[in-house]
Amino acid sequence: MTDETRMMAGVAPEVKTVPETVTAAFDDFMEAFEAFREVNDRRLGEIEQKLTADVVTRDKVDRINRAMDDQKKVLDQLVLKKARPQLGGGGGEMSAEVMEHKAAFDAYVRRGEEGSLRELEAKAFSAGTGADGGYLVPPQTDAEIGRRVSVISPMRALSTVRTVSSAVLKKPFATAGLSTGWVAETAARPQTGTPQLAELSFPTMELYAMPAATQALLDDSAVDIEAWIASEVDIVFAEQEGDAFVRGDGLNKPKGFLSYTTVAEASWSWGNIGYIATGTGGGWKVTGPSDTLVEIVYTLKAGHRQNGTFMMNRRTQGDIRKFKDADGNYLWRPPASAGQPASLMGYPIAEAEEMPDVGAGSLSVAFGDFRSGYLVVDRAGVRILRDPYSAKPYVLFYTTKRVGGGVQNFEAIKVVKFAAS
Template identity: 45%
Template sequence: MSKHMNPAKVRGIVAVRADAGGGNDLKEVLANLQKNWQAFKDTQAEKDKEVAAKFDDVVTTEKFDRINSSVSELQAAVDQANAKLAAMSVNGGGAGQVKDKEYTDAFRAHFRKGDVQASLNKGADDEGGYLAPVEWDRTITDKLVEISPMRQIAQVQQISTNGFRKLFNEKGTGSGWVGETAARPETTTPTFGSMTYTTGELYANPAATQQMLDDAEVNLEQWLAAEVDQEFAYQEGIAFVSGNGVNKPAGFLTYVTGAANAAAHPYGAIPTGVTAAGAAAVTSDEVIDLIGSIPTPYLAGSRFVMNRSTIFSLRKLKDGQGNYLWQPSFQIGQPQTMVGYPITEMPAMPNIAAGAFPIAFGNFQRGYLIVDRVGVRVLRDPYTNKPFVHFYTTKRVGGGLLNPEVLRVLKNAAA
């Protein structure tokens, strides 16, 4: 942190700029990030001199920790803005023209007063409740992409049934050399394996008073999305990383060698690319070796996945030429990087600890599949908790390993 900038001011900038998400505000955040990154490197140089002199100045250490925290906060603001851009790109720019005005208007009337109109029947099905209008569904999906990091980097498949079955070619086609008139005996044929990706049900049950719903100034779409998306994204974030697959997605870490789903995929488990020598630390060589553990054909599109605490710890690592492995975002739309590869901050990833898997690396677009059962459903309940009206909202989501060959993890040594 620059000596002219206090921590409170930095935190204030982050909060405002993260909401702004672009324009001059975000450019100011980028400028501050670059300034603080330079201060980080200068302070690290001071610490290196102290280490060489076998002297530890607590003032320098405290200054270094403040700068490191500031860099993390500013980078988080840039990441949040980039996530909004990603959500707009994935979902066509967010809410647009109403596609089914009659149904949308009928649903809003039901939402406010409980009115059931004939046009609303198209939203009913055998499972009960009503399908949310396209605009509402899209709003919640936009927010999930923005908040849930895995949705930004994994492959997402919409399905219309409870499960999705995928075949995997396990190869095995035989061949041979023959002479012009030699016999051509039958060769071996390839075999296939399969995996079924089933969905679990995510739910939220926000409530509002009838007076709130009567207020015409309330933006119901935004209110519903705000109540639902945070909880959905939180639950998804955990499940996509470490979910056990029972009524929820199977997290990718459960497919690592030795984990619960190690034998579930026809291609095998996700290999441990590197086992760190330390139980509570990771070295620059180990990070570079993790990249090298991925076969060259699979490196395109690869990225690091780790939580903020791990990023915080790795930020001071350098290569053999004294260059920092971590680099901040340099412009809008670009992520932070490690050894030139993007980093996705994943809060559900484990911290650096004995026997943990704090870092994953690879192409998650080819490595992990999210399946969405199309449609958000909302059941209006004005009876259970008067005077509140509850909106029981559900979305069916699944997930699992798509290809273990394109992913690797780093494991800390046991204690």
């Protein structure tokens, strides 16, 4: 039985070998989508004729849906792997200062020689991280860690990112907007009221990882030690950040947009996140389930709506794949090419596994202009503390960065609440 035949029969394809190229993985994903569309059309036809779908057909749709999710994961992993260039691979000229920092950092990581790094940071008026010590990684490594984390973390990729040198970023805003008006060319300008200002505060919190290496690995001069460190920490940093930006409680971590108070859109006020209810507790409406998605799109003002992105996890996306418009067209569209997002009603979909599954009262779908709505604050510099003692014979590298985040524009993000009202 071929993979295509197995998909048409509702059986997940045999995974003999993982596709080695992005193109092959994308082709497999598109074949799965075509099979899904045909079987789901059959399911919808049965509902129209018999008011219910055959159990076997429903199971086929669910199995193909899960197979599509698995193939999309493989595709995402290959795209991510392709986006990881080796550091130090001839990427352009470097200044003498940068070369000196790289050499000093390499000596510190491999052999624990910290004299040169201490001198460099003293020249730059920089010091270790309090009592913990540690040294800044070279600029290229710092930038590469940030770039890789952005590729993995959808919230970081979509949000505004600010780099600061202090522990807290404070952002003032006018609670009632700026006073404006029209006047004649020679008329007296009326006095404006004193603006009422408030302040949003975004403190940075410490995020850490502790990769371990053998001394043999560190002694191997063929190993690009900076690339190794970047590859070790990017996944864990991205997972921790992604979770915090979505649902973090703000205690020793950024505050996620789902942790703010939510109110019905009709009662929305600044400082809250507005929601549209599905009208059904714990699920989509039986008739016209996509109406809720249309409603949430048009809760945003035009300026934010044109930059809108849907955010949900794979399981919720699997439900939405089955939705059609009044003309029988699927609302969900597959990616136009490998590395591109799927779309829903013409808006891109960001997959965030931190978004909750559909359930009673859950906030499982978000739609917004995240660039305007959410702010990520990075404190400049990633630091590493070498520890050859705590887990002998391994050498630990206590790697830290400081990150904050929170909603900066409460008009720009809306959510779907799976509740009656």
